[in-house]
Amino acid sequence: MKKPLRNQEIVWRIEKRRQSEALDALEAGRDVDELGTVTLIQAGVMHQLNLVGGMVWERCDGHRTVEDIVDDLAGEFDVERGVLKNDVEIFINDLLQKGWLTDG
């Protein structure tokens, strides 16, 4: 079972203001798919993750399995667990390929 871990060379932070904007927008029923809430800097290039991406990233501490992360988020969002698990696995695999995560 994978326990994804963030690459230690990546500088990142949660943009608290953006994250709270995203949460407010969700409360208002708006879509926050495009709103960046976590900034990553890797090899001089800046990237952003959207709300759910950032929540997955935060939880990639090398101790939690993908299942643990899915369980955590399934309680927060209105989504079928199977759909969420599939999306999270695709996202994590993408980041593993980019080298942003390692399999801890």
Add this chain to the structure above:
Amino acid sequence: MKKYAKPRVIGSSNVH
């Protein structure tokens, strides 16, 4: 429960 959107990377740009 919050409305769900897929986790993804949005936008990448050079810092310098």
